[in-house]
Amino acid sequence: MLPATGSISSLVAGLWLLNVLLDTGGQLAFKAAAGSPLAGDGLARWKHMAARPWLWLGIASYVIEFLVWIAFLSLIPLSEGVLLGSINIVAIMVAGRFLFGERLTRLRVIGILLVTLGVTIVGIAG
Amino acid sequence: MRRFYLFGFLLLMGFDTLSQISFKYAGTQALPVAASVAWLLRVFGQPWVYGAIVGYVGAFFTWMSLLKHAPIGPAFAASHLEVVSVMLLSVWLFDEHLTVPRVLGAIAIIAGIVCLGLAESREHPPEPAA
Numbered sequence: 051m052l053p054a055t056g057s058i059s060s061l062v063a064g065l066w067l068l069n070v071l072l073d074t075g076g077q078l079a080f081k082a083a084a085g086s087p088l089a090g091d092g093l094a095r096w097k098h099m100a101a102r103p104w105l106w107l108g109i110a111s112y113v114i115e116f117l118v119w120i121a122f123l124s125l126i127p128l129s130e131g132v133l134l135g136s137i138n139i140v141a142i143m144v145a146g147r148f149l150f151g152e153r154l155t156r157l158r159v160i161g162i163l164l165v166t167l168g169v170t171i172v173g174i175a176g
Numbered sequence: 177m178r179r180f181y182l183f184g185f186l187l188l189m190g191f192d193t194l195s196q197i198s199f200k201y202a203g204t205q206a207l208p209v210a211a212s213v214a215w216l217l218r219v220f221g222q223p224w225v226y227g228a229i230v231g232y233v234g235a236f237f238t239w240m241s242l243l244k245h246a247p248i249g250p251a252f253a254a255s256h257l258e259v260v261s262v263m264l265l266s267v268w269l270f271d272e273h274l275t276v277p278r279v280l281g282a283i284a285i286i287a288g289i290v291c292l293g294l295a296e297s298r299e300h301p302p303e304p305a306a
């Protein structure tokens with residue numbers, strides 16, 4: 051998964067991996083926070099979410115991810131960094147499949163493969 | 177309502193783009209990277225990190241509002257297509273090069289995002305207007 055390719059150091063690869071983990075964890079936490087059917091509307095919805103851990107877990111993940119991403123981007127070109135970061139989309143879809151039972155339709159599998167292909171091209175030769 | 181969504185999607189892309197550009201400036205000014213207080217002080221001691229925070233918070237509230245009402249497929253695509261605007265701006269602002277692997281990778285990634293957006297649209301057909 052993380053070959054020691056020419057341009058990408060192990061520090062960059064480690065920050066990339068940490069970013070994927072934090073982004074996926076944060077997104078899933080926000081999904082859990084926003085998806086509650088009891089939440090109601092408007093201000094009541096925000097109060098409902100603020101009284102439960104999911105919103106705060108998501109925010110904590112994002113705060114750490116914020117710093118990890120700054121460090122990551124300072125080490126590689128921005129145009130390469132945003133493309134490599136697109137792997138987060140794949141990670142979230144796969145996690146959604148396992149944790150929320152979201153179906154992976156053929157179109158979704160094609161989308162996941164295309165994004166993965168693009169990230170691989172950039173990671174190896176970018 | 178359509179115009180409202182379009183505005184929301186563009187706002188989301190704008191916030192995301194602002195964040196990425198600011199992240200790059202902030203990180204570059206805080207080099208070298210270290211797991212230290214000194215690095216954190218360098219990050220938060222210059223203005224760009226606050227541009228990133230504005231973009232982050234703006235994108236967060238825009239996304240949470242869009243998720244509640246907007247069709248999920250276009251919302252999903254809009255939340256990820258900032259790779260295009262960021263790539264183009266990084267050529268202009270940071271003198272980066274659109275190398276062949278980056279362009280090929282970007283095309284595959286964008287095609288993938290469009291497929292995923294279409295998949296979301298199919299699985300969540302728009303509800304009839306109340």
